[in-house]
Amino acid sequence: MDWQAFALSLRLATVTTAILLAIAVPLAALLVLGRGRWLAALEALATLPMVLPPTVLGFFLLVLLGPRTAIGRGIAALLGHPLAFSFNGLVVGSVIYSLPFAMQPLVAGFASVDTALVDAARLLGAGPVRLVTSILIPLARRSLLAAIVLSFLHTIGEFGVVLMLGGDIPGATRTLSIVLYNQVENFDYVAANRTAAILLGMSVLALALIYSKAQKRGAPGRA
Amino acid sequence: MLKFSLDTRRGSFHLEVECAFASDWTVVFGPSGSGKSTLLRLLAGLDRPAHGRIALDTRALTETAIGLHLPPGRRHTALVAQQPALFPHLSVAANVAYGLRSLDRATRAARVDAMLALAGATDLARRRPQDLSGGEAQRVALARALAPAPRLLLLDEPFSALDGSASDALLERLQLWLKENRVQAVMATHDATDALATNAEVLLLREGRQAALGSAAEVLAAERERIALRLKTP
Numbered sequence: 001m002d003w004q005a006f007a008l009s010l011r012l013a014t015v016t017t018a019i020l021l022a023i024a025v026p027l028a029a030l031l032v033l034g035r036g037r038w039l040a041a042l043e044a045l046a047t048l049p050m051v052l053p054p055t056v057l058g059f060f061l062l063v064l065l066g067p068r069t070a071i072g073r074g075i076a077a078l079l080g081h082p083l084a085f086s087f088n089g090l091v092v093g094s095v096i097y098s099l100p101f102a103m104q105p106l107v108a109g110f111a112s113v114d115t116a117l118v119d120a121a122r123l124l125g126a127g128p129v130r131l132v133t134s135i136l137i138p139l140a141r142r143s144l145l146a147a148i149v150l151s152f153l154h155t156i157g158e159f160g161v162v163l164m165l166g167g168d169i170p171g172a173t174r175t176l177s178i179v180l181y182n183q184v185e186n187f188d189y190v191a192a193n194r195t196a197a198i199l200l201g202m203s204v205l206a207l208a209l210i211y212s213k214a215q216k217r218g219a220p221g222r223a
Numbered sequence: 224m225l226k227f228s229l230d231t232r233r234g235s236f237h238l239e240v241e242c243a244f245a246s247d248w249t250v251v252f253g254p255s256g257s258g259k260s261t262l263l264r265l266l267a268g269l270d271r272p273a274h275g276r277i278a279l280d281t282r283a284l285t286e287t288a289i290g291l292h293l294p295p296g297r298r299h300t301a302l303v304a305q306q307p308a309l310f311p312h313l314s315v316a317a318n319v320a321y322g323l324r325s326l327d328r329a330t331r332a333a334r335v336d337a338m339l340a341l342a343g344a345t346d347l348a349r350r351r352p353q354d355l356s357g358g359e360a361q362r363v364a365l366a367r368a369l370a371p372a373p374r375l376l377l378l379d380e381p382f383s384a385l386d387g388s389a390s391d392a393l394l395e396r397l398q399l400w401l402k403e404n405r406v407q408a409v410m411a412t413h414d415a416t417d418a419l420a421t422n423a424e425v426l427l428l429r430e431g432r433q434a435a436l437g438s439a440a441e442v443l444a445a446e447r448e449r450i451a452l453r454l455k456t457p
Contacts, residue, residue, distance in 0.1 A: 116308035119269050124322030124371065125296030134321075138312045 001194060002179045009175040012087070013155040016094040020102040020151045023095070025144075028106035029132045033118070043107075050100035058164025061093050065165070085167050090175075093165040094155045101150040109143020110136045145213055149206040157199060225249075225375060225407055229265055229275035238262060238431040244409060246424035247402060251411040252443065253428035259411035260304075262428070263377045266409065267302040268295040279375055279407075301373035303381040307364035309352035315339070315363050316348040322371035338366035341400055343393060357384030362393070369400075376401065378410040391420065415446035 031043050049057055065083040066072045076082040083089035113136055121135050137144060159177040166173030168182070176195055183192035228241040238258045251259050264270045266277060268284065271292055277285040284298045285291060309318050316335050323331045339345045342362040352360060361384050368376065382390040398421070401408050412418060418425050418439050425442040427435040435442045 114308065116304070116306050117310060119295070119302075120308040120310070120367075121321070122269070122295045123267060123300070123302055124367070125324070126321075127296070135310065 001191075001198075002174075002176070004171055005174050005176050005179045006198070008087075008171065008173075009156050009177075012090055012094060012175060013152045015091050016098060016155040017102075017148055017151045019091065019095050020098055021148065024099065024102035024106055024147060024151075025132065025137070028103050028110050029128065029136060031103075031107050032110040032136075033128065033131070046103055047100045049097050050104075054097060054158065054160025055164055057097055058093060058161040061089075061096065061161070061165050065089055065092065084165055085169060085173060087166075087172050090162060090166045090173055093161045094158060097158060097161045098151050098154045101154045102147045105143045105146040105150065106140070109140030109146075112143075113139045142210070142213060146210055149210055153203055153206050156202060225266070225277075225279055225409065227266065227275065227277040229262070229272045229277070231261075231265065231270075231272040231275070233261060236261070236431060238265075240426075240428070240431070240433045242426060242433060242436060244407070244424065244426070247407055248398060248421055248423045249407075249409045250418040250421065250423045250425045250439065251409060251428060252413070252415065252418045252425050253411075253434075254413055256430075257413075257428040258431040259413070259428060260379055261431075263302060263379050263409070263411055266375070267300050267377055268293060268298050269302070299374040300377065301368035301371070301375070302377040302379065303361075303365050303368045305380040305383050307352075307357075307360040309355075309360055309363055309367070311352050313352075314348070315344070315350050315352065315355070318352065318363060319367045319370050321367065334370055335366075338370045339363075341369065341396060342366040343389075343396075358382075358386070358389065361385060365393075365397070372404070372406075374406060376406050376408040378408065380412055380414075381410070394421065415443055415450060418443055419447055419450075 027042075027046060031039055062084050063069065064071055065075060067076065067082060072082060072084075079088070083092060117135055117139070118131065121131050126134065156175075157177060158175075159181065162173065162175055162178060163181075166175075168174050168178050176199060180192055180195040180199070183189075183195060225244040226242070230239045232238075236256075236258065238261050240258075240262065251262060253259050261270070265272050265275075265285075272285065272287060274287050275285065276283065276287070279299070283291055284293050284300070309315075310321065313321070316339075319335045319338055320331050323334055326334065335348070336345070339348055342365045344359065344362040344366055347355065347359055347363060352363070355363065361381055365381060382393060385393065398408075400406075410417070410421075410423075421439070423439055425435075425437065425439045426433060427442050440447070
């Protein structure tokens with residue numbers, strides 16, 4: 001068992017999930033509460049990574065963050081090293097790749113909150129931030145939990161973006177999915193079985209958590 | 224004084240009305256679909272008119288010509304709708320306190336108690352909205368709307384779930400409180416008895432247009448006769 005890769009995968013998923021929440025919650029609130037045709041374009045753009053092949057996304061990010069573009073050169077000058085083939089590069093790729101998986105449950109959850117409640121809060125002086133924190137999030141708890149779990153698991157299991165953007169550097173970019181790929185390539189099916197079982201177990205546990213919470217809490221907060 | 228001139232469309236419905244409410248208590252009367260709720264939502268700032276102006280005393284709340292539209296929470300206006308829309312994850316007391324964030328804890332608690340007492344809902348303070356009857360929820364919604372001390376109170380058939388005597392008693396207490404606190408009120412209803420009981424200034428709406436504005440006795444004379452005739456009929 002490659003514990004270093006296991007720890008790296010957990011670290012990558014935790015950091016990615018935290019960043020995704022900070023982006024996806026306000027973005028979903030804007031999409032649900034905002035007005036304007038440009039919101040449809042914004043939602044389409046944020047959902048694009050869901051339908052894009054991961055290797056294609058990884059390739060675009062590799063080029064964008066590499067020395068061939070001004071953005072890549074700027075970041076390298078700022079950090080002292082290029083983002084590609086580093087842990088921070090993986091975080092950037094994971095955040096973009098998993099954004100729709102964090103955003104969509106939140107959009108569905110926020111949209112299911114009765115608009116009369118939103119109107120009542122606005123009449124009582126709630127601004128956008130209070131509206132989200134005191135009304136939308138508490139009433140869409142299950143959607144928030146789904147967004148957290150999906151973001152985390154999607155990052156743990158991602159392969160195409162990680163391989164394209166990060167390669168296979170132990171301790172920096174080698175995640176559990178890469179380890180599994182290497183084990184299969186080396187015909188080490190016993191170790192591959194163990195790694196796959198860990199990834200499967202994490203997914204089942206997380207889904208069980210979502211559904212048990214949903215059953216306990218009943219109707220309010222359902223997505 | 225509440226003055227407004229509004230012109231707006233919602234699908235095929237067209238609301239076009241220009242009025243000034245001088246009375247402390249005005250009833251907007253009209254059949255379902257005449258534009259009462261649309262008018263109240265515009266006055267509350269929840270919807271924007273295509274064209275128009277709304278002013279409370281000397282303060283403009285909406286003026287489309289200069290792109291002014293104060294958000295609902297900054298208009299000193301409260302709206303109590305037929306659907307109470309209490310926050311289901313908060314207790315009754317927390318619902319009433321929602322609009323009082325700027326007050327210190329003791330003042331906030333005192334205001335919550337006073338508003339619940341006014342609405343006849345003191346014993347409901349610790350309950351959850353899911354555990355309330357329709358009438359109880361409407362009482363709490365009224366207390367919540369009044370708590371931030373609005374200058375304009377909009378009521379959209381707010382006591383429909385209360386029985387006649389309870390509704391009359393609450394209305395009497397409410398009118399007294401509004402007078403003491405110099406709060407102007409506008410109540411939308413399709414029930415002529417509500418309008419006649421308060422002897423208010425009445426705006427009669429028909430298909431989004433002002434059909435009449437005057438005292439209840441004048442504007443609703445035909446309705447009064449119809450009700451009297453119905454009561455006489457064995």
